[in-house]
Amino acid sequence: MNRFLDLGDFPREQVKDLLGLAARLQQTPQPQALAGKVLGLLFLNPSLRTLASFQSAMMRLGGTAVVITPGQGTWQMETRSGAIMNGAAAEHVREAVPVLASYCDAIGIRMFAEHRNLASDLAETGFRMMADLCDKPLVNMESAMAHPCQALADWHTMDELRVPEKGKFVLSWANHPRALPLAVPSSTVHMAAMRGMEVVVLRPEGFALPEPIMEKARQAAKASGGSVRETENRAEALDGAHVLYAKEWGSPQHYGDDAADKRLREDLSDWCVKESWFRATDPGCHFMHCLPVRRNVAVADEVLDGPRSVVIREAFNRMVVQMAVLYRLLRG
Ligand SMILES: CC(=O)N[C@@H](CCCN)C(=O)O
Ligand SMILES: NC(=O)OP(=O)(O)O
Structure with a gap:
């Protein structure tokens, strides 16, 4: 290597x-x-x-x-x-x-x-x-x-937590004051697909990941026996999830146009991960984020400080x- x-x-x-x-x-x-x-x-x-x-x-x-x-x-x-x-x-x-x-x-x-x-x-x-x-x-x-080092650490963290290789992995868009890069969502969705998981990308309208990123993940899923799909339906995405991985990213439709991106996210403040998101799902669903994270904008205190959160372990790994x-x- x-x-x-x-x-x-x-x-x-x-x-x-x-x-x-x-x-x-x-x-x-x-x-x-x-x-x-x-x-x-x-x-x-x-x-x-x-x-x-x-x-x-x-x-x-x-x-x-x-x-x-x-x-x-x-x-x-x-x-x-x-x-x-x-x-x-x-x-x-x-x-x-x-x-x-x-x-x-x-x-x-x-x-x-x-x-x-x-x-x-x-x-x-x-x-x-x-x-x-x-x-x-x-x-x-x-x-x-x-961000391959983050992806490798997150794979290791899921192995430690005994998250099944065929488990359900939800990558959710989260709110942020400005457009953040696509590196972490891209590597994360690919990593979970390569691990063999059922991958669901949960995102509001206008924030679908670019096709080359989705296609790369789909190819990895094909080789590992996993799957990759996307949805706007939070309850359906989270039903039975083993992991909710939150990440903020900019709208690929308005790439490089900060004003248009900002307008698109004006009504999206409810995309701050809260404990109520998990109610319908398995109480064992882990919460992951690569950090740094803006508290109470992207993720609520109650989630980051609660028992689901493994963000410090991810960083250690x-x-x-x-x-x-x-x-x-x-x-x-
Ligand atoms: C806040 C910010 O710029 N986050 C960066 C770094 C994330 C982890 N290295 C991002 O979203 O890609
Ligand atoms: N997760 C991560 O890469 O954090 P830093 O940007 O602080 O290095």
């Missing part, structure tokens, strides 16, 4: 092998496995979990991490090809990435969607350009359309599964 960019790049068995390694490393720590190794982390967008969990994972395996956050102690960085650099950015990623890679044994990059052109973001234009600049093992720490990813990238 040389790159960890998308769960879809790996057969299901290899993902399960990574999860097995993660469980073994969790049970039997290997504090010297990556001694002398250096991981470079480039964050073009903010983070709490990804930043702290990669640093912790590397240190728990005996290695070191170097963190670069442009504009905060590091030069501001330009990412656009052909830019005339007479603005705030002093350095282009064309130099910054190979320089960082030259010091390190592996690199992680976070670069969110540009959110101007859906086709360009679906094609991962920005992240591909960055990946081409890096000649070391590379991890995607969230790109325009993928980021460190657990990333130890396995780093181990495979740096030791084989």
